[in-house]
Amino acid sequence: MSGLTVAFAGLTHLGIVSAAAAAEHCDRVIGYDADAGRVADLAAGRLPIEEPGLADLVAKGGNRLTWTSDVGALRSADLVYVSIDVPTDAKGVSDLRSVEAIVERVMPALSEDAVLIVLCQVPPGFTRRIPRPAATRYYQVETLIFGRAVERARQPERFIVGAADPSRPLPSSYHRFLSSFGCPILPMRYESAELAKTAINIFLAAQVTATNTLAELCEVTGADWNEIVPSLRLDARIGRYAYLAPGLGLSGGNIERDIVTLTRIAAERGTDGGLLEAFAANADYRKDWVLRALHHKVMDKSPNPVVALWGLAYKIGTHSTRNAPSVALLSALPTVRFRACDPVAELPSGGFPNLERFDDPIETVRGAAALVVLTPWPEYRDANPGAIARAMAGRVILDPFRHLDHAALVRSGLRPSALGVSQ
Amino acid sequence: MLVHSLEVETSPDRVVVLGARGFIGAALVAGLASDDVPSLALDRTRLDLLASNAASTLAGFILPTDCLVVISALTPDRGKDAATLMKNLSMGQAVADAIAAAPPAHVVYVSSDAVYPDDAALADERTPAAPASFHGQMHLVRETMLAAVFRGPMARLRPSLVYGRGDTHNGYGPNRFLREGQAGNPIKLFGQGEEMRDHISIDDVVELIRRTIRKRSSGVLNLVTGRSASFRDVAVAVGHALGRQVEIVGAPRGGPITHRHYDVAARIRAFPDFTPLDLQSGLARALG
Structure with a gap:
């Protein structure tokens, strides 16, 4: 894809994997992080994270992929993704200050036409509040899964894009970049896209919780959950890809974070969050x-x-x-x-x-x-x-x-x- | 849910026990004596918590280095009505006033699992307290009363159904079944005794209180085994403990069947090397 420069600001797990995958689709990818030590490691080929296939993908990126701690380097970018993993505290509460900080830091460095895309997990309303013209301000859902991050970044199932006005076409540079992956693009308003990622995780939490609840019943009734699973997979309403492997509650933090986020929003807005609390309680119990x-x-x-x-x-x-x-x-x-x-x-x-x-x-x-x-x-x-x-x-x-x-x-x-x- | 202030178990200078003549209190005082821990055993003859000067009298007993264990309460066999509730609250208020005037180093309040709703089939320390009975409401309010005035470490221990030697009550369960069996009478069940409950030996209750004292712990802990048994199973176990065939008879059921199980993960975290007695061993000890 000649002439397109895509930048990723924030080089945690999400940013590094996304940048490496993007290098397969454009001439130049800039990975930016204010942490000069981290950038030096990446420039020297030392990956600060473990992810299957990532080292090969970074190597494949070759000269198209550059790492920098100079925020000024972002001025040449057509698309700039804000791509840090959102930290959470011990209770799964997201700390958005690092996202806000990086948005503040990179915006003055961008060219007027550059498209800013928030790729982080943020609550509904976050992207709309960013002080940048709507035509160059977007949200995109990340679907990173630890251990399968490279596979999912290279072959996404779809792109979920949040926009101020989803009826308007995407900027041509952004559309060209996303189209090069060959998967559906689903534009929607900012808040819908921001909630879509959470919605996906909540449905996964529902499957995990149902599986774990039934698995525990198997443990005390003489049944074997493994024998039951095939009958569920063959039910079209449940499906072959359903989360039917019992686990130790929910782990990894992302689904828990979304449960905490939605529970808080439900409490603030006065909607019924009882189901979400039940997911969290069952996860704690099964852990x-x-x-x-x-x-x-x-x-x-x-x-x-x-x-x-x-x-x-x-x-x-x-x-x-x-x-x-x-x-x-x-x-x-x-x-x-x-x-x-x-x-x-x-x-x-x-x-x-x-x-x-x-x-x-x-x-x-x-x-x-x-x-x-x-x-x-x-x-x-x-x-x-x-x-x-x-x-x-x-x-x-x-x-x-x-x-x-x-x-x-x-x-x-x-x-x-x-x-x-x-x- | 229980947090230890002391990493290494350390006995306090003295333990003041309120309710020292009751089932749990007497066993605790005996346990402390066997540990050579000085205790001040207060029962109704030395301190009437319903007396008008109860708070000041109690405050006069408490030293700043004491651990105060509050067990004293009018149990349901002494009354389940509003009047009993109000007396219990007055007693709690006297203790709270005394603690406010003369704070000890550590407070252990022996509450009850009656603070949990009757339909909580699987409960743990995070189960929201929603007591249906005056007894449960009393304990919940008294927990809150003491927490409101005491700024130091305070443990709220919530035992389930306690059985064992020295029981001063005759509640439905192991103690009554043992008495019925020992007297050669049939063991009488409600319904067919289907309800599952967590029965804990007095020895285990005392051991957990002693550990809580020695670790100067704060927070909530359920004093439970994590192994529920139906009342029928308890009756059968009583027969085994007595070493003879015991007649077990059912009776028409008055209410719906409810079950209660406990998740003991919090207890394992608090005291990883503690293992409760199984029912058969506990009954054997109860028989002496």
Whole structure:
């Protein structure tokens, strides 16, 4: 796409992945961040985040992709995305100050014709308040999923675009850029687009909550959720892509943040937010599945056991431990000695004195009363059940996502437990 | 939901126990004695919380380094009416006034799970309190009364159905069933005893209070086992504990069946190495 320069202001997960994907579609992509150290790392090829396929995509961008901490470099851009991940506090409340700050910082640097596009997760009304002419001010929904961010940035399902007047055509530069991805473009008013991302997450939360509620019922009624799932997938009203894998509540923070945001808006505007509160309560409750199971199966008999953890990241394909079950478990049981491994994730040094790290999964379980599989990294599946059984002192395996071969574990004398099946 | 002020368990200089002759109070005083923790056991003979000078008298007992454990209350077997409610609130007001005048280092208020709505089938410390009974309302108001005047660490402990030796009540459940069984009488159930409830041994209640004292904890904690059983199952377990066949008879049911279970994640977090007695072991201890 000759002649088009696209910039991304804010180089957190969202900005880096989006910039790398954009480089496949235009001649020049500028990644801007005020953090000179971060920019220097990126310029030197050191990625500050872990995301499958990202290193290759950045390398593929070559000279088309440049990183800078000079806000003046944005003057040459036709499109400027505000692309930082919105930080949230421990309760999932979004802190929009960083978005507001970056908007304030970049606007004076833009050319008059440049189109400013907010790509961050913001509440309804945010983009309309930005003091920039409506013809060059847009909102676009991001659909980043940790671990699948590259795939989704390169092959989006659709573009949801918020505009002051959705009946008017998009600026030609913006339209050309989006069209190059070959997916539908859905223009709507700002507030609809801002709420659309939240709406997607709320529907996902509904599916996750229904799945987790039913999975727990399976655990106490003799049913097996895995046997039920195919019948739901074949129901056209539910569908093959529905979120039907039981989980430890909601994790990662984005869906929780949207629940918190909408609950607050519902309270402010006087609409019924009871369902949202129920999602949040169920998520909190199911997050403690491992804690309860560990206490019931191990600590009831041995109050201060050694417990092995396979996986610290909140999901595979990412280094992130934000809102990860591992962190919650380590925090909840400071008197328990944990032995853990994870191929990627790091925890703050000194943050968990009760944790010892290992590289080898079998070495990790040595002498442990229980093994807890919290991140289903593929290499764990290759671990020999006999070797696990020989290394462990106890027999309890808590494998909530049923990542391991439970039949093989049972044959080795181990006692695996998973979400959605009677123990 | 319970936050510990002390990382390492440390006994206070002294524990003042209000309601020291009651079921829980007497067991706690005995437990403190076995820990060699000095206590001041106050019962109605030494301090009538309904007396006009109760607040000043109590304030005279409290030292700034004390842990004050408030258990004293007129329980439902002493009255379920509005008059009993008002007496209980007057007692609570006297304690609140005393705390305001002579604040201790730590307050532990022994409340009740009656503060939760009857239809809360799965409850935890975040379950909104919406008591239906005067008894539950009384505890909720008294919790609020004390919190309103005390700025230091205050724990609100909400036990479920407590059973065990020294029970001064005869409420529906393990204690009454044990008495009926020991007397050779049939155990009488409401309906077929289908309702699931969380029954906790007095020994576990005392242990959790002692831990709360030693950690100078604040916040809310339900004193529950997390393992609910139907009244019929309790009756059967009583038969096993007595070592003989016990006749169990049902009766026409007056109201709808409700169940109560507890999520104990907060307790696990507060006291990871605490494990409650199972029902059979608790009944065996109750029999001595």
